[in-house]
Amino acid sequence: MLKINNLHTYYGLGHILQGVDMKIDTGSIGVLIGRNGVGKSTTIKSVIGLAEPAQGNITLFDNELVGKKPHNIAKAGVAYVPEGRLIFPDLTVIENIKVANHKPDSSWSISRLLKLFPSLKARETNKGSQLSGGEQQMLAIARALIMDPKLILLDEPSQGLAPLVVKELAKVIKILKETGVTIFLVEQNLKLATAVADHVFVMVKGKIVYHNPVNDFLKEEDKIKKKYLTL
């Protein structure tokens, strides 16, 4: 369903993505791992259109996304949960969700979302800036879900969160998977990544150097870590 083919993206003169190829099947979770600065977030930003690829294709159900504006990509069924959450600090929890609510008949109503995230229910009139990191992360996911997406892009969701909150996050990601939505997760936390992943991709210097189903990855985890992930 999500296919990335020979993707090249530049930031100024920096050639960040140097021919990325990936495929994430419908309803599955694809996890992209790699060291800092190899181009993981740029890959996600290229999918949502916040970074403009210079070459290559990204298709969602055979619908070409390269060249489209971010709002049109979002309308095509892609929801983005960015690194650092980027909650609107001066909007309330409910207002934050409503910003992304374009479909009156979304299968994720606000009340259903608040049931899934009880910590947000207790703080629905609080402003985004008043929430803890974990609550902001749940809000960023809720904001993405109300768009009724076919694909969710999750960029480093565990960043800066306490271990207990990361556990809760893993539970939420699994619940999302059960609803049939496809997830493209970029994650540094290998424990979380492998706990939820169906397929693991490893990136080095803007290229995918390894990809396999998670069970195969776990069998050779130490070798892969040594080869591609440690400094």
Next chain:
Amino acid sequence: MLGAYIGYTVAIYTGSFFLALIIAPILVACFGIVFEKLLLSPLYKRQDGGAYLMVTFGLAVILAEAIKLTWGADPKGVQIPEMLRGIVIVFDFPFPKYRVFLIIIGVLMALSAWLFLEKTRIGLLIRAVSQNPQMVNALGTNVVFIRNLVFAIGCGLAGMGGVLAAPMVTAFLGMGSSVIIDAFVIVIIGGMGSFLGSIIGSLLVAFVLVFGAYYVPDLALAIIYLLMLIILIVRPGGLLGKEE
């Protein structure tokens, strides 16, 4: 300024001040949309605010010259409509009807703007865009449209201000620049991005201007800057703004 002059012409041709009050803001808003599309939107990718300042300042100069060529350099007096002439008694004091009308319109416009921003979906999106336009875009909203709309509404309101001011001060070249400085001081005092702050700032500036001119006329010109200076020392982000 453009609003005042267009309002003057509409009032002359139609004989109706109230028609001018509707038509002039719409025309100024349309002008704003074209200006924003052609000249401002190419600058959005640049991070420096200086570019906007230079382009808008340049436009103000060109506009002033274009107005001089079209309407001439003499101030244009606009008649107060018949029904708003004369005085009313407010708390035993005689008060010009037109000023009461201005106060009512001012309150109504402030209230409508607040309701629009707080209670409508477009208002919510405008508030979100002011906080993080890229994220709003990634969440499925065309931010270019929202910016166009806000600019058009702003120009329309400025146009309406011009039409309303014309009977009091006439339509004259340079009427825009005096307002720009007052508006700048009001926004800085109230705090950037705060709607309530702007309202408090405008009332504060108005009171200080009027009472200052009466009690300390020697300081009349400097007094609002002194007020701004004091507020910036005590609260660098303005009364209700955030410190960067």
